[in-house]
Amino acid sequence: MLRATIILSALSLSFAVNSDLPTNYEYFTSxxxxxxxxxxxxxxLLNGKNMTIYSGAIHYFRIPRAYWRDRLRKLRAAGFNTVETYIAxxxxxxxxxxxxxxxGGSEMEDFLYLEEFLKTAQEEDLFAIVRSGPFICAEFEFGGFPSFILRDGDSLVxxxxxxxxxxxxxxxxxxxMPVLAKHxxxxxxxxxxxxxxxxxxxxxxxDHAYLSSLRQLMLDNGIVELLVTSDNPWKGVIGTDKDYFFMTGNFDSDPQKNLDDLNALQPGRPVMxxxxxxxxxxxxxxxxxxxxxxxxQSVYESILAYPASVNMYMFIGGTSFGFLNGAENFAFDGWNTDFLPMTNSYDYGAPLAENGDYTDKYWATRKLLAKYNPIKTKLPDPPALANRSLYEFVKMEKQISYGVLLAEASxxxxxxPVSMEKMDINGGSxxxxxxVVYRKRGLNLAKNSYLEIDGRISDTVMVLINxxxxxxxxxxxxxxxxxxxxxxxxxxxxLNSDEDLLNVELDLIVENxxxxxxxxxRQYKGIWQGDIKINNQVVTDWIMYALEFKKSWTNSLKYWEDIPxxxxNSSPILYKGTLNIKGTPGDTYVYTEEWTKGIVMVNGFVLGRYAKMGPQQTLYLPGTLLKEGANDIMLFEQFxxxxxxKFVVEPVYNNH
Structure with missing residues (x-):
């Protein structure tokens, strides 16, 4: 028998009510x-006791590490007994x-203390569901796959x-798996x-052999807890193997039919x-x-009343920082035919807003969980909200030209031309x-020359001459x-309608x-579907440059100049201004609607993309990314x- 050895110091909260009740862990493990x-x-049954799972999704990699405890405590305060997360x-x-x-040295290193997140969840009296992939979807970049696997080409599926x-x-x-097995x-x-x-x-x-291989890898690495799959109930059992996995369902409408379908697919088992x-x-x-x-509220209550266990996706959406937003291709053909990228904000309209604020859905959820959960345990009071900061306008004072940036790039x-993934940089990754920039030097362009790029761009291109x-x-x-x-x-x-151009330099700047x-x-980015031609003649022998905007690279840039x-605006430019903060920094939003298209960096960290076309016109800036004193605010503007x-304290959505 293993005695529960749980650190309960973090659970010493000010309970307004139910202080005589057991905690979640005390109830199930006393x-x-x-x-x-x-x-x-x-x-x-958990540890032999009847359990209904009331879970909410929090992606640790979309929430600043310093805010994990706050978000988890808000989850528990709403009445949830479990947190769910993907692994990126x-x-x-x-x-x-x-x-x-x-x-560990990556751009997202402070978001990746996975064991700390799991320990914090336990300290906040929550069980955990881990959706470890390898594929996660999550509206996240490449569904959580690392892009270096694309270097194997079409032989990899x-x-x-x-x-x-x-x-x-x-x-x-x-x-x-050995990391997770310990928890x-x-x-x-x-x-x-x-x-x-x-x-x-x-x-x-x-491919049930594939699912079986994943299961065996988990078992071989010490995983012993319940293994599950999740699919839309109307898809039946083609995405699972009922001999090895418990089936769960994904949906947001018609709850009675979907739950009945799940029940029919695996009779005599729980519905989740x-x-x-x-x-x-x-x-x-x-x-x-x-x-x-x-x-x-209507659909959620129907699920609770069925009764069924349920994981709310999302409890808090958070932010796809940097370049980490996902996209969809509704043609499902791998050729970027019907591509549609997602915004950096993953607010999701969830019970907790992107910044951690309570919404009406939070209070509705709290009321429903109190009504339907038959097991009463000790809950913390909902934590107080942090004030946001309305910082002063930051004027851009310095710039680095596109040419200088390229001279510093790999x-x-x-x-x-090849895709960005095929470049031999970053230790072969x-x-x-x-x-990614494709440069051709020494071109002679007769008057009325035409550029042709075969296939589809992945994803947009700017064309520069000299x-x-x-x-x-x-x-x-x-x-x-x-x-x-x-x-x-x-x-x-x-390319040119007025005169012949001799010995010119052609740049094609492609944004992922x-x-x-x-x-x-085939999630390649750049120009990879065919040739680049001028006047129907294939152009070869290119120099490619990677503008990755890694924090260490950005913060080491020199040759800043005064802005004239x-x-x-004839080429992309990197701009910089200074935000001076007195005291402890607070959360805010960077307002970008007056800009056109590019990325925002704060102290070298890529906060996210902006695009005047919308709908997102503000980028959530956690105070954890700021510091007392001088802070660099940089924008790489393409146009x-x-x-x-400007800074604002509420998100703005507009379309242009």
């Missing part, structure tokens, strides 16, 4: 831990064979029993359930919703999405994020229908807007710049 979560009867493979293995579980793919997965699981419930930790893969039925592969969608996410160029509290020579942009500005959502975007098959551009989070293996009175940036 007599020691005998067994984990069982689904072998019509209801869950692409963050933890940020280069091939190089891992970061906190403080994700989410199948493909040898190349499984070699990567095996290496990853052999590192990840299982039957070992004294919080994890009561592991999900294998995610919505696998959507692939149509029905792994994803009840509390809201919706946003796409660049589309309207801001909302779901009313009435609709949310470069790669190639006969034919290629380029994952940012911008450092001056000759392609259109990308400002409104209508501009996505013009030259140089994923919407155009075989792009054409008139985020890899598709549900799709096939008449700003030159037309404003004089500086």
């Amino acid at each position: 007599d020691g831990i005998i067994s984990g979560l069982s689904a072998d009867q019509p209801y869950f 493979w692409n963050l933890h293995e940020y280069q091939s064979g190089v891992f970061d579980f906190g403080g 994700v989410r199948k029993s493909n040898e190349l793919y499984m070699n990567y997965v095996s290496r990853w699981f052999n590192v990840l 299982q419930f039957t070992k004294g930790g919080p994890i009561i359930m592991f999900q294998v893969e995610n919505e696998y039925a959507l692939t149509g592969y029905a 919703v792994m994803e009840y969608w509390s809201g919706l996410f946003d796409y660049w160029s589309k309207d801001h999405q909302t779901k009313s509290v009435q609709t949310f 470069s790669y020579r190639t006969h034919n 290629g380029q994952s994020y940012g911008y 450092g001056k942009r000759v392609s259109p500005i990308l400002e409104s959502k209508a501009d996505l229908d013009g030259f140089g975007t994923w919407r155009t098959l075989n792009s054409y551009l008139l 807007w985020g890899r598709v989070n549900v799709g096939d293996s 009175a008449a700003k030159n 037309t710049a404003a004089d500086g940036v």
